[in-house]
Amino acid sequence: MQQNPSGALVMFWIWMGAVILGFLAMTVILVSGR
Amino acid sequence: MRRFLRDNALSLFFFALFVLALFGQSIAGFLRTDEELSQHGLPEQGYLAFVFSSDFVVDVAENWQSEFLQFLLFIAATVWFVQRGSPESKRPGDEGVGTDEDQKVGAYAPDDAPAGAKASGLRRVVYENSLVIVMGAIFLLSWLMQSLSGTVVMNQENAEHGAAPLTWLQYVGSPEFWDRTLQNWQSEFLAVGTMVAFSIFLRQRSSAESKPVGAPHVVSAESSE
Numbered sequence: 001m002q003q004n005p006s007g008a009l010v011m012f013w014i015w016m017g018a019v020i021l022g023f024l025a026m027t028v029i030l031v032s033g034r
Numbered sequence: 035m036r037r038f039l040r041d042n043a044l045s046l047f048f049f050a051l052f053v054l055a056l057f058g059q060s061i062a063g064f065l066r067t068d069e070e071l072s073q074h075g076l077p078e079q080g081y082l083a084f085v086f087s088s089d090f091v092v093d094v095a096e097n098w099q100s101e102f103l104q105f106l107l108f109i110a111a112t113v114w115f116v117q118r119g120s121p122e123s124k125r126p127g128d129e130g131v132g133t134d135e136d137q138k139v140g141a142y143a144p145d146d147a148p149a150g151a152k153a154s155g156l157r158r159v160v161y162e163n164s165l166v167i168v169m170g171a172i173f174l175l176s177w178l179m180q181s182l183s184g185t186v187v188m189n190q191e192n193a194e195h196g197a198a199p200l201t202w203l204q205y206v207g208s209p210e211f212w213d214r215t216l217q218n219w220q221s222e223f224l225a226v227g228t229m230v231a232f233s234i235f236l237r238q239r240s241s242a243e244s245k246p247v248g249a250p251h252v253v254s255a256e257s258s259e
């Protein structure tokens with residue numbers, strides 16, 4: 001079975017979350033036409 | 035907790051820097067925009083109004099796209115091109131995608147390999163290229179965001195000067211869009227190129243990005259192992 005280093009999945013999703021959140025915010029700003 | 039901090043110090047260090055720099059950018063951009071507004075005799079806007087504006091989005095997105103393009107190209111180009119002596123490069127002769135045995139995929143995947151490496155067909159092709167796919171998707175999305183928010187900003191300025199608004203396609207063909215884009219690209223390519231070439235001869239003791247201090251100039255990190 002594969003193993004993940006401790007906390008690595010947390011870090012992966014912190015970074016992926018930051019990018020996704022960034023794009024979501026940009027989309028909301030663009031759609032609202034500000 | 036202490037173990038978590040130690041095991042993830044590198045990602046956490048850069049995350050803290052990212053958050054601080056983005057916050058700093060938002061403050062500086064807010065102050066700059068307010069100066070411009072008052073110079074034009076327009077009412078000042080609040081901090082949150084600036085952060086939720088295309089002015090801020092275009093500045094963030096244009097830097098995002100260039101950074102992700104840089105890593106996308108670095109990851110993809112090092113598959114096919116080598117630089118003899120650079121720790122960023124594979125050994126000369128190892129160019130290309132390698133054999134399944136080298137890459138430990140399919141029948142050669144060890145028990146503890148990721149599921150994507152053990153899979154076959156499309157699923158494995160996707161996993162084999164997942165880093166390039168994700169970095170490439172973020173690059174393209176950021177570049178799209180830059181172009182869309184850049185159009186909004188340019189049309190706000192055009193409206194202030196009584197000029198006709200541009201369509202998105204017109205903006206994508208405009209000098210403004212390519213000036214913003216290429217001024218970021220040139221610096222990324224300069225930084226990657228110097229990193230590849232300087233790391234042949236220069237060292238940082240004990241950095242993962244450097245060869246060992248005593249490694250000969252002619253060997254890459256991989257061949258010195």
